[in-house]
Amino acid sequence: MSLTGKEEAKKRFMEFLAEKNLRITSQRQAIVDTVFDTEEHFTAEQLLEWARKKDPSVSRATVYRTLPLFTESGLVKVLDFGKDSKYYDPNYADHPNHNHIICQDCDRIVEFESKQIEEIESEITRKLGFSVASQKLQITGQCTSLKNKGECKNKSDCSSAR
Numbered sequence: 001m002s003l004t005g006k007e008e009a010k011k012r013f014m015e016f017l018a019e020k021n022l023r024i025t026s027q028r029q030a031i032v033d034t035v036f037d038t039e040e041h042f043t044a045e046q047l048l049e050w051a052r053k054k055d056p057s058v059s060r061a062t063v064y065r066t067l068p069l070f071t072e073s074g075l076v077k078v079l080d081f082g083k084d085s086k087y088y089d090p091n092y093a094d095h096p097n098h099n100h101i102i103c104q105d106c107d108r109i110v111e112f113e114s115k116q117i118e119e120i121e122s123e124i125t126r127k128l129g130f131s132v133a134s135q136k137l138q139i140t141g142q143c144t145s146l147k148n149k150g151e152c153k154n155k156s157d158c159s160s161a162r
Contacts, residue, residue, distance in 0.1 A: 009075050010036040016073040027062045030055035035070060035090050041109045043085040081138065083107065099137040106152045108143060 013032060017024060024032075034051040035042075042050070044063055051058040067088065070076035077089045081102050091098070091111060099117065101110045117137065125132050146152040 006036045013070065013073050013075050016075075017069065020069075022069070025062075026055055027051075027058045028066055030058050031063060031066050035076060035088075038090055041079065041087045041089050043087055045085065047088070081109070081140075099139070101139045101141060103143040103152075104140055105142050105146050 010032060013036070014024065017028075022028075030051045031047065034047060034054060038050070044067055047067070048058065048060055048063045051063065067076075067078075070088065071078050079087045079089055079100070081087060081100075087109065098111050098113050101112065102108070121132060121135055143152060
């Protein structure tokens with residue numbers, strides 16, 4: 001998401017909180033700043049860790065109470081990749097239709113867009129008499145780093161996954 005896109009998303013979220021008459025505490029501000037300062041998908045626990053770097057007083061409860069507000073606002077999307085934790089996508093506001101490749105070994109998530117997929121999607125929906133409301137493509141695989149080098153910089157214990 002571009003800097004202006006991030007700032008716009010943050011502004012829209014703050015307006016959303018104001019409409020719900022929710023206070024902007026220092027903890028909540030640290031969480032908001034953290035979410036809109038990252039390009040990475042994250043879990044609730046990762047968000048807690050990152051937000052505490054901005055404000056050590058951020059509580060787990062505040063993170064867990066604030067996450068549904070992000071998704072309710074439509075600015076962050078919750079993703080279920082079949083892992084133990086749900087992931088949150090902070091790039092959703094800027095790119096609502098993008099795809100993901102998820103590594104089974106290191107849990108790395110890579111976003112991608114494809115004109116070819118968009119063309120196939122348009123062709124299929126047109127032939128079947130639909131219009132696209134949303135789409136989601138998730139490809140699960142294994143990154144070549146572990147296979148080729150026996151280790152993966154994306155996760156230190158990746159080599160023990162085999």
